[in-house]
Amino acid sequence: MPQVVQFTAPYRVTLADAEPFPLRPGHVRVRTWYSGISAGTELTAYRGSNPYLAKTWDEARRLFVDGTPRFSYPLTGWGYQEVGEVVEVADDVAALGPGDVVFGIWGHVSEAVVPVEKVDRQRLPAGLDPVHGVFSRLGAIALNAVLGAEVHLGEDVAVFGQGVIGLLATRLTVLSGGRVLAVDAIPGRRELALGMGAAEVFAVDTPGGAASAMRDHTGGRGVDAAIELSGSHHALHEAVRSVGADGTVVAAGFYQGEASGLRLGEEFHHNRVRIVASQIGGTPSALGPRWDHARLVAVFMAAVGDGRVEVAPLVSHVVDAADVADAFARLDTDPASVLQMVLRFPGAPA
Incomplete structure (x- = not known):
């Protein structure tokens, strides 16, 4: 049975059982090896300070307004920088096959079913430590900021x-x-x-x-x-x-x-x-349609793959997913001791 990280209340997080995900056409099943924790966004879920927990996001007007909060505890599906192995593909999928190692965004869950187009161009570069794939999203955020600085x-x-x-x-x-x-x-x-x-x-x-x-x-x-x-x-x-x-x-x-x-x-x-x-x-709007999230990720991971960006010194902790409560408590109470906290799921390479 799959397991997923779940925030049950402010300052309470656990690894809970999840319903199995059926494989649908156009999708692949990925067994998660590593998942990075965001010390910014995810701590707002852990602490209960995320604005989505207090207000309603009016999508049409793009405003936070008073009303029923969009999110409430328990919260699942958080986490947005994962690496894993494709273990099954739908009959109509040819771009990927079992054994391919991909990185992407599918949350802190031991197994996920994701659309093939979300990961078919996000294979882990040859020879790269799989742990380093968890930096794809954070690297995109950093690159986006640098582009904004012109x-x-x-x-x-x-x-x-x-x-x-x-x-x-x-x-x-x-x-x-x-x-x-x-x-x-x-x-x-x-x-x-x-x-x-x-x-x-x-x-x-x-x-x-x-x-x-x-x-x-x-x-x-x-x-x-x-x-x-x-x-x-x-x-x-x-x-x-x-x-x-x-x-x-x-x-x-x-x-x-x-x-x-x-x-x-x-x-x-x-x-x-x-x-x-x-x-x-x-x-950045000045860049027009030439840049999007996929390009941010591709440019950053290419720089990691060819050694222009070295991420190994940023990995401070790799812990078993079962110890997620201790991982978040440390991020919350002793942030100076942590850089990138990574969850390791069963089956990850030794």
Whole structure:
């Protein structure tokens, strides 16, 4: 019987039995090997802070409104960066066969039935450690943010937050020709940022603030663009302070609650700063239809496959799926000790 990660209430998560999934035409059955946990979005489900748990999303008007929340506990189907082996295909499927290893989005579940078109172009690159396939979604999020920053060769770009997505954004910014000034509160993550190619690193508690230190470092003009990925309103304010006049700030964190610490009457107003939201549901409008989610994933995974982006240093924990409660508790209470937490399902390669 398949098993699925289920949030039963705030701060309560377990591995529960699920109904078997029938194989339908045009689909393949995938046995999950590894599934990565998002330390941002999924913690909002774990903590109960996700806006979908409190309000209704009006799809037609694209507004959160008061009413019956869209989601309620128990929550299943979360998780969006998986790797597994195709074990069965429908009679009308020729693009994949049993034994193919694919990555994609089908949730924290031991077995899934997915449309073949969702994974037929997402085979794991030859020779790549299967665990590394769990970065496909996070890498796409990071690349989307970098594209939103419109990085040009020789520009200074501040990247606030050096968690998994921030570290990937640092590397992708460097590959795009930018000079990264990375900010994080945790010394070990600042060291990793240097390994990803950051030119300079700054602590959150830098005297006068990281933005002031960046202005000194750039001769007073500030950085050309900033990417904020920590999800902290205070960090977003500091990112606004870091850019020069008419600079761009890409707000790519999942901000929770009211924006305490974000003071829009200061540098934002006086320096005419442009704040751009980056969310994986869409690519930067300036790029038009040339870029979509599939292209983000393909470009990122190609960079992982050929070694331009090294993700091995980001895997801090690989734990059995049965230990999912301990995994989320650690992410919640001791985030400094974790980068990428990966769930391992039965049958995964040793």
